[in-house]
Amino acid sequence: TLGTQTDYRDGEAQTDPYSPEYIVCGGSVPELLTLATLTWGRGLPAGQEAMEMIDRIREKRAWEAALPPMDSPSNIAKRLKMMEEMERKEWALREQEIEKLHSIRLEVLKKMLWRQEENQSKLVAKRLNDHWQNHQKTKEEKIKKIQHDCALMLRKLIAKRKNVMGKLERRDIIKEYTDFSSQPYAPLSRIGCFPDKNSDCYVVKNFYLNSFAGLCKLEASLPDSVKQIKIKAPKPKCIITETGFIKRSARLEADLAQVHQ
Structure with a gap:
């Protein structure tokens, strides 16, 4: 079967562009065959480097055609001289290509080193931040403990100051219950009393307030005087006295009304 190429192909199944078979006539070397080494993705489509290579191939073909024949010693010497010059030129070209590749590799290496240094700096900054956060947390815990110990010592000092002589005092129940800030009314949570622990038991639970049926029943039980609002119009004020003045x-109100008009 003959190889064919169509424009209607799936992109994922697309192969290299089709190159038909060719036959070279004897004694001829077409210039197009110098591009046989180029393939799709490796030189094709031709860029600047491929065009420079094509120009160099053309120059070399022209140089080979201009070489003198080896029929005399002078032509042989001239041919050797031209070949040495071409060899020096090719070596210089190779050195330029090597330097170009080295410069590209150096740029890539610089970018990689810069990226590595940036990542390293980010990692160091993250570690320092974590270390600082840990120190801050430790400092806050120490400050909280110091404040707690300070409050405890102050309470102890206040309790000692109340009883400087060290006398034993009996509990005065009447005094405690007359003072609404005392322990029976407002117990301290630090001694294990939590007044709001079972606060749900004090919540008012009423059928008439927690359900729609209860609200309807409550509304039906209200008298009409509550549901129907009666507003009496105000009576006009008497502006004339008994004597007719x-x-x-x-x-004053009449004067203000005239000014307003």
């Missing part, structure tokens, strides 16, 4: 406040 207009009150002073009424005169």
Whole structure:
């Protein structure tokens, strides 16, 4: 079967572009065959480097055509001289290519080193931040402990100051129950009393307030005087006295009304 190539191919199944078979006539070397080493993705489509290589191949073909024949000693010497010059030129070109590759590798190496240094600096910054956070947490815990110990010692000093002589005092129950800030009314949580522990038992639970049916029943039990609001219109104020004179406040209101108009 003959090899064919179509434009309607799936991108994932696309192979290298089709190159038809060719036959070279005897004694001829087509210039196109110098590009046989180039393939798709490796030189094709041709870029700047591929074009420079093509130009060098053309120059070399022209140089080979210009070589003198080896029929005399002078032509042989001239041919050797031209070949030495071409060899020096090729070596110089190779050195340029090597330097170019070295420069590209150096740039890549610089980027890799810079990226590695950046990652290392980020890692060091993260470690320092974690270390600082741990120190801050330890410091806060120590400060909290110092404050707790300070409050404890102050309470002990206050208790000692109340009883400087060291006399034993009996509990005065009447005094405790008359003082609403005492232990029976407001127990301290630090001695194990939590007044709000069972606060749910004090919540008011009413059928009339917690359900819709209860609200309807409560509304039906209310008298009409509560549900129907009656507003009485205010009576006009009497601005004339018993003797037939207009009150002073009424005169002021009339003057203000005229000014407003």
